[in-house]
Amino acid sequence: MRLILPQIVETWLSRPTVSKIISFGVIGLGNTLIDLAIFTVAYQVLKLPLVPANVIAWLVAVSCSYVMNTMITFRAESGRVLRRKDYLSFVASGVLGVIATTTTLVVLSHFMPVYAAKLLAILVSFIVNFTMSHFVVFRTKPTDPNEAIR
Numbered sequence: 665m666r667l668i669l670p671q672i673v674e675t676w677l678s679r680p681t682v683s684k685i686i687s688f689g690v691i692g693l694g695n696t697l698i699d700l701a702i703f704t705v706a707y708q709v710l711k712l713p714l715v716p717a718n719v720i721a722w723l724v725a726v727s728c729s730y731v732m733n734t735m736i737t738f739r740a741e742s743g744r745v746l747r748r749k750d751y752l753s754f755v756a757s758g759v760l761g762v763i764a765t766t767t768t769l770v771v772l773s774h775f776m777p778v779y780a781a782k783l784l785a786i787l788v789s790f791i792v793n794f795t796m797s798h799f800v801v802f803r804t805k806p807t808d809p810n811e812a813i814r
Contacts, residue, residue: 681798687737688794691729696786699725703782714778718769718785722762729793730754738802750801757796765789 699721706717730751734742742750765785772781 684737684798685794688733688797689790691732691737692790692793694732695725695729698728699786700782707778714770714773715766718766718782719762722758722765726755726758726762727751729758733797733802738797741802741804754797754801757800758793760796761789761793764792 701721702724703717703721706712706720707714710717712720731746733754734746734750735744765788768785768788769778769781772784775781
């Protein structure tokens with residue numbers, strides 16, 4: 665059994681999507697800390713309401729996420745090049761994530777402590793954001809056969 669488990673892990677990690685999910689998740693943990701720190705300052709220190717505090721935290725975290733995912737998770741698709749167009753696309757696709765996160769936060773904050781609701785909202789955001797990043801922002805672009813000739 666001990667010999668089978670490393671083979672299973674290696675097989676799963678060799679699959680590009682699984683590796684990307686893991687990388688996206690690790691980067692997401694770092695961005696979660698950034699998000700929580702900014703949210704805490706905005707909500708506790710600056711006394712901003714939930715929605716503005718959440719949106720500000722998201723804007724900072726999504727910018728960090730774009731840079732790290734361009735350089736690491738989706739390096740093959742992006743060529744490790746930061747582009748304004750890709751950043752704007754990443755942010756635009758993340759709007760769906762921030763809407764899901766903010767809605768989850770506001771609804772759940774009526775039933776549980778705000779920080780518990782915030783953590784669950786971040787989980788919802790992870791699912792939405794990975795899906796959008798993988799299938800929309802950093803999707804492999806089809807090559808034009810005519811370009812290879814030029």
